[in-house]
Amino acid sequence: MSARKVEAEIAIRHPRETSVLFGHREAEAALLSAYRSGRMAHAWLLGGAPGIGKATLAYRMARFVLTHRDPSAPLVRAADTLFVDPDDQTARHIASGAHGGLLSLERSANEKGVMRTVITVDETRETISFFGSTAAVEGWRVCIVDTVDELNPNAANALLKILEEPPQRSLFLLVSHAPARVLATIKSRCRRLSLRPLATEDVIRAAAAAAGIDPADPALREAAEASEGSVSRALTLLGGDAMQLQTRTAALLATLPRLDPNELHALGDALGTNDRAALASFIDTIERWVAERLRGPDPNANLPRLARLAEVWEKIVRAARDTESYNLERKPLVFSVFGMLAEATR
Template sequence: MTMERPGVLEGAVAPVENSKLFGHREAEAFLAQSYRSGKGHHAILIEGPEGIGKATLAFRFANHVLSHPEPAEAPEHLGDPDPASLVTRQLASGASHNLLHLARPVDEKTGRAKGAITVDEVRRAGKFFGQTSGTGNWRIVIIDPADDLNRNAANAILKILEEPPRRSLFLVLTHAPGKLLPTIRSRCLPLRLKPLEPEPMRLALAHLGFDLTGPNAEGIIAAASGSVSEALKLINYGGLDIAAAFEDVLAGQGPAVRKQVHKLADILSAKDSETIYDFFSSLFMGRVMRLAREAAIAGDIGRAERFATLSGSLTERLTLSEAYNLDRKQTILSLLDDLKDAL
């Protein structure tokens, strides 16, 4: 039975419950063989864009390790989790004493995830390792993602990574490794996952029950950029319409486009619009960065610097807007005005 999990997109399966992984066979083989050799690293930094399977891979590997606690006796490949096994059932229900999943905690008042993984959450890892394992099995911590660690939490994790307990394993997920403390990165073995190719994308979406054979299929695959979560936002959250409206706003001029801007801002600032607002923020920042990159390639250094500076400014304003709960519609209007001015 699938549990309701905060933060899981409509149509998605929580990574801990996902029985299939598509498009990352080399990474799976590396983890299985590294573990079986008995020389695996105690901390693995799983890098890559959001929504491509990093968390699913982490839970899949954790299941493998906990199911085969002696490396030399483990299979050479990661298999699909056995839904009937005790390990799989304990992981799916959150009842495993050998795995700790650190993510942004849910605010009990709002039901939404808080803005960061705090030091209080990391202290749970200290208690986790302080408990005696009745089975003598591995202790695994999944940090999902480490990008969400605030400064104090990151420093607390660093202390544990510097002196890891015996038979401990850290699976550290990151969408943007450059944002992590260099000292955390230096203590982890990097494992880079690439965005999914079109065929693994189709298989992953088919596994979730989506048959991409309609007129929008190719557009969804292209716009999702190898991310299953982005595809779900396009399919289930009106992402295709938002992307089209965004293009119309950028291309338009005069009073008519002003109405389009306000309509788009109203949709993105409506109640319960968190997912589509995050989608738009990523779409927006991706466009600015692409404009900077294209200008640099064309040799227009002045234009490239202008968009690069704008990117930094916009990122800061989005962060402040969320941190101080500023009026979201005004933030969106301001961002669109600045981008149109820069264009």
């Protein structure tokens, strides 16, 4: 399959079905070493940019722990990585979402079939019954939250309660795109593990494996080099005219707080109506622009402005999810996003 033929929709396997991890050897080694030590932290916060493999690593760790329940077992001592054969019975149960020792918390569809914008408190309270009931399998029980950023306030407090008094042989793997914004009380109960963006070659290999693309295709390399180490971003850039849209959006961001209504109209038209890759590329470009300003060279230079920008970004995320979930017109979103950013940067 040529990268040039990749369209907006690319069938990518869920992280629970992915047995190969590209990059992140240091992070993987840290998890393996902690498990072998017998002093495993009960909660880990896996932080890093979107699309670099945090959830894949979380499921890889869960698969290893639920397959090798005894940290002192010879196979664990001899292991160089967290790899588990995908044909192993435990791996197959996890891939199908049917393993009794693993609970996954992630956004789900509501009763109308529309994807929610947050993880709800009712879903999070499943952790109480999951850890409190008689174990369906011996040994460890693992909960993966993908992502903790998407917990609504009540859900975050519900998770905090069980993190404060963790059951024996419980393991929480919390995925976060923005660990700095996670509740301080949650962070204080987790061991932090930061994942770096992937090297270009790892992005190429991961994207090729995920979407069945020829790794030698020049278009894939071009997307990988522009992806800033994110596999999901590379795949987005391969869809339609995503790279051109990214450039166009970046050019408008560079003019803020000045707004050009004609250019905003044109950008809204370029986003189309049903092109999910175009929308993803637009939001992705906005996210990187905001992240660069929040990181700083001097993040304390103008704290009120940075606070406004962080608040605006949260509103943009909600608006983008609503636009995608309800298939709303893109042009009003473009005007709303740039209007909020212009106000925040004045």
